[in-house]
Amino acid sequence: MITRYVIDVTKLKYKVNFNPSVYNFRTKKYESKEATYPSYEQARANQWKCEKCQKLFSTLKELRGHKIEYHSY
Numbered sequence: 582m583i584t585r586y587v588i589d590v591t592k593l594k595y596k597v598n599f600n601p602s603v604y605n606f607r608t609k610k611y612e613s614k615e616a617t618y619p620s621y622e623q624a625r626a627n628q629w630k631c632e633k634c635q636k637l638f639s640t641l642k643e644l645r646g647h648k649i650e651y652h653s654y
C-alpha cells in the first residue's frame with residue numbers, strides 16, 4: 582500500500598509539470614507558457630519539465646526516469 586501512495590503523489594506532480602504548446606496562427610509558432618517553438622517536434626520535445634532542475638523532456642517516461650536517476654530520495 583506504500584507503493585500505491587507514492588504513485589498517486591507523483592501523478593499529481595507530473596500534472597503540474599505538463600506544459601503543452603498551442604499553435605499560434607498569427608506568429609505561426611508553437612507557444613507554451615514559457616517558450617516559443619518553430620516546429621511541433623520542438624514543442625513536443627519540451628512539454629514535460631522537471632521542477633527541480635528545470636530540465637525539459639518530451640515524454641512523461643523520460644521525465645520519470647530522470648527524476649528517479651537524479652532526484653530520488
Ligand SMILES: [Zn+2]
Pocket residue numbers: 631632633634635636647648651652
Ligand atoms: Zn531534474
